[in-house]
Amino acid sequence: MxxxxxxxxxxxxxxxxxxxxxxxxxxxILERFQTKAIRSMFNIPKCIQNKYILQDLRLKTVKQEIAIxxxxxxxxxxxxxxxxxxxxxGEVRNHAKNIAMLIGSAGTRLSVYEAVDLDxxxxxxxxxxxxxxxxxxxxxxxx
Numbered sequence: 001m002x003x004x005x006x007x008x009x010x011x012x013x014x015x016x017x018x019x020x021x022x023x024x025x026x027x028x029i030l031e032r033f034q035t036k037a038i039r040s041m042f043n044i045p046k047c048i049q050n051k052y053i054l055q056d057l058r059l060k061t062v063k064q065e066i067a068i069x070x071x072x073x074x075x076x077x078x079x080x081x082x083x084x085x086x087x088x089x090g091e092v093r094n095h096a097k098n099i100a101m102l103i104g105s106a107g108t109r110l111s112v113y114e115a116v117d118l119d120x121x122x123x124x125x126x127x128x129x130x131x132x133x134x135x136x137x138x139x140x141x142x143x
Contacts, residue, residue: 001041001057008037016066017073018131030062066124 012030035050044053054061060068 004037004041012062013065013069016069022066027062027066034059034062063124070124 012033031050035053038044038053038057038059039046042057053059
């Protein structure tokens with residue numbers, strides 16, 4: 001497990017904060033890589049489902065890693081001294097509040113899976129917004 005966490009995981013998580021525009025097919029490729037590497041390292045048979053492998057080894061899926069790391073990136077933006085970065089962080093918080101109000105006004109209680117799915121979709125949208133902002137900042141940096 002130490003080999004996976006110290007060598008393989010850093011390779012596929014490099015720049016994960018900026019993967020907002022990554023398609024589902026590209027994310028699925030990384031998911032397959034992750035499970036194939038784990039299966040070969042631990043000699044796990046194909047009859048065991050991937051979700052059980054990840055649960056037993058206490059690993060996160062690629063989508064969960066994207067959500068966690070992009071949230072961390074967003075929190076760093078909120079504390080950034082650059083006013084443009086802080087404004088972006090404010091827009092992200094307003095978007096999250098709007099979604100929370102929509103959920104509350106519907107009067108429905110979400111299941112765990114629905115909440116995680118909604119959170120992942122929100123994080124991917126936020127990540128796309130941050131990626132756009134980063135591209136704009138890079139364009140201004142090279143002027």
